Amino acid sequence: MNDTSNAQEAVLELGQITKEFPGVVALDRVDLAIRRNELVGLVGENGAGKSVLMKIMIGLIQPDGGTIKLHGAPITLKNPSDAIRNGIGMVFQEGSLVPNLSVTENLFLCHEADFRKLGILSLRSMRAAARELLTQLKLHIDVDLPVAEITTAERQMVEIARLLWLSKLYGQENPVLILDEPTTVLADSERETLFEILHELKDRASIVFISHRIQEVLENCDRIVVLKDGKNVTEMAASESRLLKIEQLMVGHSFSVDRFHRDGEWRQAEKEILRVENLGKAEHFQPLDFTVREGEIVSLIGLVGSGKEAVCRCIAGLEKADTGGTFLDGRKLPGGSPSAAVRAGIGHIPIDRRSEGLALMMSVAENVNLLVLNRLKAAGFLSPAREKKNAHHWVAECQIKTPSIGTLCANLSGGNQQKTVISKWLSSRVRLLILDHPTRGVDVGAKDEIYKLIRKLAREGIGMLIMCDTLEEDIGLANRLLVMKDGRLVKEIASSPEQKPTPQDIIGLIV
Amino acid sequence: MTEVSSKGGRLTALRKRFPAPLAAVGVWLRRTGTVAQILSLVILVAVFAIGTKGKYLSWANIQTILSLAAIPAILAIGLHLTVVLGGIDLSVQGVASLCAVFVGLLMRNQFNANDVGLWIIPISMGVGGVAGVISGLLNTGLRIPSFIATLGMSWVLYGMAVYINRAVNVIILDERIFNAINGMVFGVPQIAIFAVVLTIIMQFVQNRTQFGRYLYAIGGDEALAQQGGVKVVKIKIAVFTIAGIIYGLGSLLLACRLGVATSRMGNGLLFPAITAVAVGGVALTGGLGGAKNAALGALIVTALNDGLVLMQVNPYAQQAVNGIVLIGAVALTLDRKKLGFIK
Numbered sequence: 001m002n003d004t005s006n007a008q009e010a011v012l013e014l015g016q017i018t019k020e021f022p023g024v025v026a027l028d029r030v031d032l033a034i035r036r037n038e039l040v041g042l043v044g045e046n047g048a049g050k051s052v053l054m055k056i057m058i059g060l061i062q063p064d065g066g067t068i069k070l071h072g073a074p075i076t077l078k079n080p081s082d083a084i085r086n087g088i089g090m091v092f093q094e095g096s097l098v099p100n101l102s103v104t105e106n107l108f109l110c111h112e113a114d115f116r117k118l119g120i121l122s123l124r125s126m127r128a129a130a131r132e133l134l135t136q137l138k139l140h141i142d143v144d145l146p147v148a149e150i151t152t153a154e155r156q157m158v159e160i161a162r163l164l165w166l167s168k169l170y171g172q173e174n175p176v177l178i179l180d181e182p183t184t185v186l187a188d189s190e191r192e193t194l195f196e197i198l199h200e201l202k203d204r205a206s207i208v209f210i211s212h213r214i215q216e217v218l219e220n221c222d223r224i225v226v227l228k229d230g231k232n233v234t235e236m237a238a239s240e241s242r243l244l245k246i247e248q249l250m251v252g253h254s255f256s257v258d259r260f261h262r263d264g265e266w267r268q269a270e271k272e273i274l275r276v277e278n279l280g281k282a283e284h285f286q287p288l289d290f291t292v293r294e295g296e297i298v299s300l301i302g303l304v305g306s307g308k309e310a311v312c313r314c315i316a317g318l319e320k321a322d323t324g325g326t327f328l329d330g331r332k333l334p335g336g337s338p339s340a341a342v343r344a345g346i347g348h349i350p351i352d353r354r355s356e357g358l359a360l361m362m363s364v365a366e367n368v369n370l371l372v373l374n375r376l377k378a379a380g381f382l383s384p385a386r387e388k389k390n391a392h393h394w395v396a397e398c399q400i401k402t403p404s405i406g407t408l409c410a411n412l413s414g415g416n417q418q419k420t421v422i423s424k425w426l427s428s429r430v431r432l433l434i435l436d437h438p439t440r441g442v443d444v445g446a447k448d449e450i451y452k453l454i455r456k457l458a459r460e461g462i463g464m465l466i467m468c469d470t471l472e473e474d475i476g477l478a479n480r481l482l483v484m485k486d487g488r489l490v491k492e493i494a495s496s497p498e499q500k501p502t503p504q505d506i507i508g509l510i511v
Numbered sequence: 512m513t514e515v516s517s518k519g520g521r522l523t524a525l526r527k528r529f530p531a532p533l534a535a536v537g538v539w540l541r542r543t544g545t546v547a548q549i550l551s552l553v554i555l556v557a558v559f560a561i562g563t564k565g566k567y568l569s570w571a572n573i574q575t576i577l578s579l580a581a582i583p584a585i586l587a588i589g590l591h592l593t594v595v596l597g598g599i600d601l602s603v604q605g606v607a608s609l610c611a612v613f614v615g616l617l618m619r620n621q622f623n624a625n626d627v628g629l630w631i632i633p634i635s636m637g638v639g640g641v642a643g644v645i646s647g648l649l650n651t652g653l654r655i656p657s658f659i660a661t662l663g664m665s666w667v668l669y670g671m672a673v674y675i676n677r678a679v680n681v682i683i684l685d686e687r688i689f690n691a692i693n694g695m696v697f698g699v700p701q702i703a704i705f706a707v708v709l710t711i712i713m714q715f716v717q718n719r720t721q722f723g724r725y726l727y728a729i730g731g732d733e734a735l736a737q738q739g740g741v742k743v744v745k746i747k748i749a750v751f752t753i754a755g756i757i758y759g760l761g762s763l764l765l766a767c768r769l770g771v772a773t774s775r776m777g778n779g780l781l782f783p784a785i786t787a788v789a790v791g792g793v794a795l796t797g798g799l800g801g802a803k804n805a806a807l808g809a810l811i812v813t814a815l816n817d818g819l820v821l822m823q824v825n826p827y828a829q830q831a832v833n834g835i836v837l838i839g840a841v842a843l844t845l846d847r848k849k850l851g852f853i854k
Contacts, residue, residue: 081740096738100731100798101724109728110740112721121719 010035010069011206012057012088012176017066019052019230026052028230029066036174039198039207041221041238043214045250045470049230050210054178057208058083058090087172089163093180095155097162099148104130106147107162111169133161137197153190156182157197164205177201178208183216184305195220212303214246214511226250247507270294273463274346274432276315278324284310285487287323292432292463297454299466299478299495302510307487308467312434315465316348317341328431342371347425349418351436357421358409365391365405367420371428394423398453415446422453426462433457435466439473451477471503483509544800547843548792548807552814559818567821570698576810576817578700582765584809585706586780587787588713589757591805592750594788595730597797598650598657600754603784605668606642608777610635610762612672615681615772618688622681629688636759642668643755647748657751669777676774683770692767702764706806709757713802726750730798786812786833790840812836 010033019027027049034040044050055061057068059077068075070086077083080090097106104123107130108115115126130143139157141150147158160177167175179198183191198207198220211217217224218238226233226249233249271294280287285307292298300308313319315326320336327333328344341348350357358367368391369376376386391405398419402412409417418438425433438454439447454477458464468474474481481493483506491509493501559567566572586603593600614635619626627634642664649660683689694701717723725746728736737743761780766772791808793800815836819829 080738096735098728098731098735098739098798101727105724105727109724109736112724116721119720121721121724123719 009071011071011174013067013069013072014053014057015067015069017053017056017063017068019049019056019061019063026230027056027063030227030230030232032225032232034176034206034208036206037202037204038222039202039209039220041217041224042208042210042227043212043217043224043246043250044227048227048250050227051180052230053227054090054180054208054210057176057178058088084163084166085170087167087170087175088178089166089175090178090180091156091159091163091182093182093184095152095159097147097155097159100146102146103134103141103143103150103158106158107133107143107165111166114169133165134158136164137161138193151190152185153187153194156186156194160197160201164201167205174205176206176208178210180210181212181304182209183211183213184303191216212511214250218246247504247511250507273329274315274465275327275330276311276324277327279311279314279321279326280323281310281314281319281321285484286489288489289324290482290489290492292465294461294463295458296480297458297464297466297478298480298482299468299474300482300484301467301471301474301506302484305486306484306510308484309436311484312348312436312465312467315341315432316346316434318348342428345429345431347428347430347433349421349425349433349435349438351440358417358424360410361408363406363408364395364400364402364412364420367409368394368405368423368427370424390427394427398423398426399449413446415442415449418442418446418450419453422450422457426457430462432463432465435464437467437469440469471506475500475503475506481506485510544792545804545807548790548804548811552807552811555811555814555818559814559821562818563821567818572817572821574695574698574700576814577703578768579817580810580813581700581702581706582761582768583780583783583787583813584806585709585761585764586758586784587791587805587809588706588709588802589754589761590784591788591791591793591800591802592713592726592754593657593661594793594795595726595797595800596657596747596750597730597733598747599785599795600646600657600661600751601781602642602646602661602665602668602755603758603781604777604779605665605672606639606755606758606777607762607765607780608672608774609642609668610638610759611766611772611776612676612774613638614763614766615676615679615683618683618766618772619685620681620683620772622679626685628685631685631688631763632760635763636756639755639757639759639762640752641755642758643752644748646755647751650751651744651747661751665781669774672774672777678774681772683766683772685767689767689770692764702768705764706809709760710802710806717801722746722749727798732798782833782837783809783812786837786840789837789844792840792844795841795845808840 012034014030014032016029016031017027018025018029030049030053032053042050042053052061056063057077059079059082068077075086077086077088083089098109101109104126108126112121112126115122115129127143134141134143134157137157137160139154139161141154147155150158163175163177182194186194195216198209201207209217209221218241221238223235224238224241224246225235226246228250272291273294274292276288276290278287278289288311290298300311302308310319314321314335317333317336317338317340325332325335328346331344333344334340359370365387369387372390373382376382376390378386388405395402395405400416400419400423402416409420412420435454439450442450454464454466466474466477468477475495478495481495481501482489483491483493493506495501556567586607590600590603614631615622617625617627617634618631646657646661646664649655649664650657692702696704717726725736725741728739728741729743729746733743762776765776769776787808788805789795789808790811791800791804791806793804793808812833816829816833819832824832
């Protein structure tokens with residue numbers, strides 16, 4: 001090895017990595033090389049395959065095909081601890097520090113051997129080592145504090161310190177650190193500090209930086225890799241790239257708006273169903289106003305952390321807003337009460353239907369009837385005949401493919417589970433439906449059926465507030481787009497069937 | 512990085528607001544997580560001291576409290592380990608009963624001719640340990656919630672104990688052990704000293720060994736601990752085993768204190784142990800609190816009951832008070848954010 005080639009030498013090389021999940025190709029022959037002492041930015045939309053790729057790099061997921069080479073030699077990474085022994089570690093978005101243990105305890109967890117004498121740990125030497133590690137990252141905190149009591153930014157630093165220490169322990173001099181969207185949870189000043197540290201760390205590590213914020217990637221990374229739909233789109237030096245170009249690459253041009261909106265008639269209704277007035281929640285989103293009309297599909301667009309989820313949760317009554325209120329058909333809803341929202345006619349289809357939307361261990365019929373048991377009574381008791389009738393009606397109406405209405409929901413496919421959730425709300429004669437990523441984890445064919453079902457609901461006059469997996473989906477389905485960024489409603493864009501905006505028009509507003 | 516203010520500034524604030532020695536005590540108390548416990552003990556003692564016109568504070572009464580608190584404290588130290596893990600151990604009564612039966616059969620007694628002498632100590636602890644291993648295996652191997660695994664074990668062991676012993680009261684005659692346990696050192700009951708020594712050893716293990724560290728890591732977040740490389744199954748089985756061993760020890764001590772061993776001896780031991788754990792501030796959600804909390808909890812509960820007796824409160828009302836104390840302690844200490852649903 002000589003010094004001149006070092007800079008170009010790939011520390012970690014992924015070649016033709018493929019990973020398939022049932023119904024989805026998450027990664028399709030993706031290449032990625034990480035060189036010594038460089039900061040690589042990895043960008044792409046939600047669902048572009050960034051996180052799957054990262055998980056493969058640390059051995060959390062095994063690829064279906066392709067090779068991983070470390071310092072030129074092929075390697076199989078069995079699990080995250082295997083990866084860190086080889087000098088590859090990741091700072092997870094949700095963090096991987098145990099909250100009740102102190103900073104010191106977390107730093108050396110499971111690697112206390114060096115501080116042990118006759119089975120007894122020397123707390124003094126552990127503390128000293130912890131202070132030294134953190135000082136290198138310019139972090140001066142009380143190392144005895146439980147991790148739950150330090151800030152997110154500090155936690156990230158502690159995680160980075162742990163990874164650096166571990167790779168040193170295993171004799172890896174140029175570790176690969178993977179940071180999964182570290183800046184989404186940071187304030188501006190903290191973000192700057194993080195980049196300062198990352199630039200310093202480049203001397204002794206390679207860093208893979210995942211982010212939604214293209215601007216910061218452009219400013220800080222040496223090289224940018226763009227992923228789209230599980231494929232490499234391009235790779236370029238940061239100095240050659242521009243914001244606009246990357247945005248366009250991220251979104252691509254291959255989408256067909258047709259799929260979403262050409263089927264089914266669409267009529268513009270005037271009657272307002274939902275009115276949101278001055279609704280705000282500190283630390284989540286600024287006060288905002290908007291309306292949803294009868295039969296209208298309104299899409300909330302924004303990155304994770306833009307506040308759109310919190311808006312929906314407030315409307316559904318799952319969280320209480322600080323200011324303002326929501327009005328359904330002109331009547332004000334009491335905030336913070338999901339049951340009041342349901343009674344008023346607001347349905348909510350959560351992103352995680354397995355844990356929140358459906359009772360998986362109950363049958364299709366029981367799930368469909370869950371919200372309308374009152375209507376299915378005869379002489380004060382539930383009438384099996386009426387239950388059956390109602391369930392059959394909605395199974396046919398929503399084309400739920402199930403062997404019988406008595407089948408457990410756990411045994412249905414993702415798409416049919418989703419249709420069951422939707423029919424549950426339809427059966428309850430809902431006025432407004434909040435759909436949180438309705439096609440997440442659903443295969444392509446079933447996606448189309450869900451699009452059709454959503455259209456049909458709109459024709460029946462139900463107002464909908466949706467959040468989708470991709471911009472194409474948002475644009476295709478919605479009549480109107482509300483763009484949110486950093487907790488503010490920044491723009492409202494019409495998206496009529498005749499004149500759909502393009503993702504390129506919008507992506508600049510949200511990142 | 513510049514000094515980033517953290518939520519943990521509370522300790523720093525404490526240091527700034529109070530003079531150094533006072534703040535040091537405050538910081539230490541908060542670190543140990545026993546502020547509320549020590550305060551409530553002080554208040555309790557003050558109330559009873561006034562209520563009984565000082566009788567409560569007599570050395571004789573304090574001796575009574577200390578010797579009565581010792582066994583619940585020892586059992587609670589075993590039980591709290593499983594709570595720190597995020598589980599629970601309800602097998603105390605069954606384990607204690609079965610160990611008591613072994614004690615009655617093997618120590619010098621009025622019933623048969625056996626006399627194993629001091630070997631009874633490892634035997635009793637061993638029986639408890641085996642029971643603990645089985646609970647641990649049920650919990651980790653068969654993945655049965657610890658609540659059910661240990662409750663089931665309790666009845667199995669109790670059944671075995673009654674089957675062997677037929678509810679006979681076996682009078683113990685081994686003077687050596689008997690005296691060692693019931694004696695006094697400088698006016699302090701020896702059994703209380705045993706409890707204090709056990710507390711110190713266990714707390715040291717919790718603070719200063721890898722086992723202790725992993726115990727808290729699992730209690731804090733089992734998935735993250737596993738991801739970090741903690742051998743979760745091993746630690747869990749070890750914890751249930753140690754708990755069982757401690758119940759075996761507690762059972763032997765109790766038999767020697769009473770001078771009688773019987774299969775019914777375990778009856779009524781679970782409630783004080785759990786109350787002690789909860790009152791001591793061991794979080795039922797796991798990951799917080801140590802042996803000192805369990806022991807302190809036992810002391811508080813015993814001091815409370817002793818006071819109620821001295822004030823001649825109706826015994827049924829005393830029971831109700833204990834129930835209220837248990838619920839109240841959990842209500843005050845439970846971190847509800849950590850629990851998705853209350854089942």
